[in-house]
Amino acid sequence: MELEELGIREECGVFGCIASGTWPTQLDVPHVITLGLVGLQHRGQESAGIVTSDGDAVPTYRMHKGMGLVNHVFSEENLKKLNMSNLGIGHTRYSTSGNSALENCQPFVVETLHGRIAVAHNGELVNAARLKRKLMRHGIGLSTSSDSELITQLLAFTPPLEEDHTPDWIARIRNLMNETPTSYSLLVMHNDVIYAVRDPYGNRPLCIGRLISVKL
Template sequence: MIRHYCGIFGIYNHAEAARLSYFGLYALQHRGQESAGIVTWDGQKLREHRGMGLVPEVFNERHLGKELKGDIAIGHIRYSTTGASLIRNAQPFIVRYKGLEIAIAHNGNLVNTLELRRELEEQGSIFQTSIDSEVFVHLIARNLNGHTLEEAVMAACRKVKGAYALLILANNKLIAVRDPHGFRPLALGRVAGAHVFASETCAFDLLEAEFIRSLDPGEMVVIEDTKVQSYKIETEAPTRQCIFELIYFARPDSLVFGEDVYQCRKRMGQELARESAPDVDFVMPFPDSGVYSAVGFAQESGLPYEHAMIRNHYVGRTFIQPSQDMRDFSVRVKINPVKSMIKGKRICIVDDSIVRGTTIRTRVKKLRELGAREVHFRVSCPPIKFPCFYGIDFASKGELIAANHSVSEIERFIGIDSLHYITIEGLLRSVSHPENYCLACFTGDYPIPCAGGGKLCLECGC
C-alpha cells in the first residue's frame, strides 16, 4: 500500500471554526489515519486538542462545542513518514515564544532535516518531537528578532529544502505557504464570509465553500483582520508537483493542481488502453484505487466493464486477528471476488500502481483458484523504481519490485499472463501541464537531492 504524509485545513473568521475544521479534516481523512489535531485562537490564547486515530475517534462534541473556542483554526491529519507514530508527533505543533503563540501544520517532507536539526541544536534549540515539521518552528523563532512574522516565515522557507504546504496560526494571524517547487497542493476558498484553506477541494465541497484558487508554488498568503495579502518567497525553482496526487492520493472529486482528478484518471486509463488492450472477456478494477482508470480503459478499448471484486466498506483500521491457518485474512476481509464472474473467464485487471507486488499476487492467486482462464494486468502509472523523499511513503529501492525485476519476472512473480505499465509519455498526455510534474519515483531525477547524512540518502544512494 502507498501512503501519504498528511492533510491540512484552516479557516479564518468563522464562529464555528473548530466544527468546520472537523468536517474539513473528515473530508481529507484519506490522506492520513494515524492522528488528528485542531488548534484554535480564542482571542487570548491558542486552544488545542490532538489524538491518535481517525477524526471521529479523536474529537467529540465537548471538544468542538466547548473547548476549541475561537473563530480561527487550523487542523491536521497525519500518516508518519518521518517520526514515530506517537501522540507527541501529532500536529498541529505549538510553541510559545516572546509572547507569541505559534501553531504549525505541515504536509510534506524536508530533505535537509538532519542537517538543520544538528545546526539548531548546536545553537541551543531543544526539540520536543522527532518530526521534521518542528524544524520550521525553531527557524521561525530564530528569525523573529527584529523582523515581522512574515519575514521570519520567509527566511525559514529559504533555509529548508523539500516539500511543504504549511498552515501557521500565530495569535490572530493565519499564514498559508506552498514550497517553491509546489510538490504538495494547497487551495484557498471562502464560506459565509470566512476564508478557508485545504489540501484538496473536496473539503470545500463538504462545507459548501467556494473554491477561489490554488496557491502558486512559492506563494505565501497572510490573513489578518479583514486583509488578505500575498507574498512571493524569494527562492526561484521549477514547478515540480507530485504526479501521484493525480494517480492515487487525491480524492477523485477534488481539483488538484488545477486538474479534475476524476477526468485525469480516466484519461490515464484511456492512454493505457491505446498502448496495450488485451483480448479478454471484461475489464475490472481492484477497488477502489483502480476504478477510474479502469472506466477509461474500458471506454477506450470497447471492452465490458465489470466489478468482479467487491470491497467491504465497513472494515475499520483494526479487527480481531484470525488464527494462523486463516491465511491472507487481512486481504480477504477487505476485498472479495464474485465467484460466478471468474470461472473460465479471460480477465484484464486495471490498477493504479504496483509497489511490492505482494498484495496483487495474493489476489491473482485467488482468481486462479476460482478458475480464471487468463489474467492480464494493466497499470495506470509507470514502474515505480525509486523511493520518494517529498512526502510519499514508498518503500526503499530494495523493496520496489520494478526497481529489481524485469516485466517478465514480475509477471511470473504475480502469476499473470501479461503485464503492461503506462509509459511516461502516456501518463503525461493525461495531464494539462506535463512540464510541471515531479517524476522522480519513475526516473530517479530528483528535483531536490538529499542533503546527506541520514536514512534518506542511504536509501537513494546519493
C-alpha cells in the same frame, strides 16, 4: 478496509479556518475544521489535531490532539472545549519521519518572544539532520522525533537582524523556505492571522480573507 490498505496515503493534510465579519463570531470554527479534516482523511489516518484561537491581543489557544481517525479523535465534548474561537488550524498525519506516537501529533504550539505560534505541516525535510544540528548548536532542544518540529522551532528562532520589538513573520517564513528545499505545505497561526505557505513549485493561490499567502 482502511484507506492506507488501499494504498491511498499522501503524507498529511492541513486545514485552516478564519471567521469573517465581526468577532466574536457565531461560526462554529472547530466543527468547520473537523469537516475539513474529514475531507482530507485520505491524506493521513494516523492522528489528528486542532488548535483554535480567539484572536485577541493576547490570544487564548485551545488544543486537542489524538491518535486515530478524525471521527475517533474528536467528540462533541472536546469540540466544545475548542469553541469560543475565531480562527484555527488542523492536521491529519501520515508519518514519513518520526515515530507514530502522540508526541508527534500536530499542530505544534510553541511560545516565542512575540507570543505563541501554532504550526501544521505537510511534507518531509530532505535536510532535516542539518537543520537539527543548526538548532541544537543554538541551544534549542527538541521534544519530538518529527521533522515538522524543526520547522516550528526555526520559525520561533529570532533572526540576528530582527529587532526584539518588531517581529517580521513573513521574513521569517521566507527564510525558512530558503532553508527547506523540498515540497511542502504549511499553516502558521499567530494572534489573529494564519499564514499559508507552499513550496516554490506550487501554483495554486492560498489567500482567503485574513489568511495571508506567502511564497518566494
